[in-house]
Amino acid sequence: MKKRDHLLQYTIPQLLRWRVKETGDKVALREKDFGCWNNYTWNQYYDFVRKTGLGLKEIGFGKEDKIAIISDNIPETLYVAIGAQAVGGISAAIYQTSLPEEIGPILEYLNVSVVFCNDQEQVDKVAEVRDQIPNVKKVIYEDPRGMRGYQSDDWFMFIDDLYALGEESHKKAPELFDELIDIAKPDDVCHLCLTSGTTGLPKGTMLTHKNYISMGLQITEVDPLEPTDEYVSFLPFAWIGEQMNSFGVAMATGIAINFPESVETSMDDLKEIGPHFMFGAPRIYETIRSQIWLKMDESYWLNRTIYHYFMKIGEEAASYRMTGKKMPGKLKFLAWLGKQMIFRPLINQIGLLRLRRAYTGGAALGPELFTFYQALGVNLKQIYGQTEIVGIAYMHRDGDVRPDTVGKPLPGTECKISEEGEILSRSPSVTPGYYKLPEKTEELLKGGWLHSGDAGYIDENGHLIVIDRISDVMHNKDGEMFSPMFLENRLKFSPYIKEAVIFGDKRGFVSALINVDPVVVGKWAEDKGISFSTYMDLSAQPEVAELIKKEVEKINQNAEKPHFKIKRFAILYKLLDMDDGELTKTGKIRRKFVREKYNDLYEALYDETITEQKVEASYQYQDGQTTTVDTTIHFYTMEGD
16 A cells, blocks of 8 residues: 555545644645735634534535535635535535526536625625525625625525534534544545536536545655645636645645635735646646746847747757756756746746646647746646546656657556547546436446547557547548647747637638737737727737738648648637637637637638628627627638648
């Protein structure tokens, strides 16, 4: 038995109790509030979980009841989730960006009886669909600001009142909480994690205590963490990546979780903590890269010249580091010099100086972005997995980071490729199935293997290369296969392109709808003296079109096969957005939805006689209101393609 395998005998609440016995006075959680960081030890963490759990029991919440969490990342999300699990209930989390019409069906599908919200915004959403969720008996809120209108209605409850009920229950029966915790078993379902919902209503993935704890052990067997390490919780709690770290990694290792003051300040708060490891969706790393490029663009010419020189040195040095090869002495010295002069101060400014490893997952990341971060000295590594395996099946190892792959299987994880080319996995972290969806569960776990729905293959080094979703892989009219995701990632490595959607299935050529990056392209336009007022205005500038055309030309020049080349493109008048249903909550493109929504533009891309088209642009805001604006879209054909 491995040193930490005994942790698999615990549930998450039991493991929390074990942590209290081992290191009760050590800081477990830290939260920034009104500009100050407040520390909470494992003892205090457990006390809040106990008060929450017993309070929930007092209001009638019990075995296999469901509690939904719609909240920004705050310690209370963990108190509520683990408190519910401690009394035999099951937690679930819904993205805080979800609209009322999305929240209602999910609460009904999951049979939720209690909802926890962090503030008035989320409470208002639940209240709006109250008549659609008869099973919900109580809505608990953490922030009382703006809640005066709800205080006379006992359907709503302030979390301090819940704590008071729990404290009173503990005084009456001091042994009760321990007795309740001891009832549960590691294989019990403890959380329902929603899938990304690329094809409709998200499915509730049933995950057990053992699933999470096993994942925490597997990850840290590859990349060990010290109990003194720091982690910043800024990913949405509804995403499996955040649960993997807060339920699995933190409990398995005893690291401290830090909660930013707000979503808006998370990147600034990250600088103050200086985490030792970081996990983020590709969009986070793309945003940081854009900030770096912007800083360098605004810097004086000598600094820019030195930066570009040492970036080339860094990229060469990274090729040795990533493959574990010994670096030549001269290169090693120049890489060290570049780190001290340029890269160390640069990554210190963005809060990554103490970072030993950074991970990305949830969507594909272009190989060029890996090389960029590795050149800076940030040890960025790809992970691959899915909600149904608690996030990770494959992961890069230090000294064996290959930018075009997602690494090798985690310890205890078996992986293979089916005859159809589908990636299959098996491990202790695989879900027992989908909640109330037996047919979907049977499809998912057919033959005892987890079916990913992704196409891929194992290379000669034992690394997995992911091609794309099987359903998204395209073939042109001549039957030649291509991956839209691969081409989209190539485009997105350009600092000027924020998002791209590739088309071409059963067509004669590949085309694209492109979003320009408003920050980088906006700065570029200002430097060129190009005036604009809105994103729509910026996107329509002919100079911007020429800029993007040059970026597409670069992609075409490096295309491995002729049918990979992009022949036609248009610049979209608005950013693709989650609120408009164009992206999932993790930032993946809802390809079918985008194709249908912009069908007129899609058809125009494949009519080479069309150079421009008037459209009625529709926007939907977070409050559900919509507005329309008339604009003109221009279509561009690449020469010689």
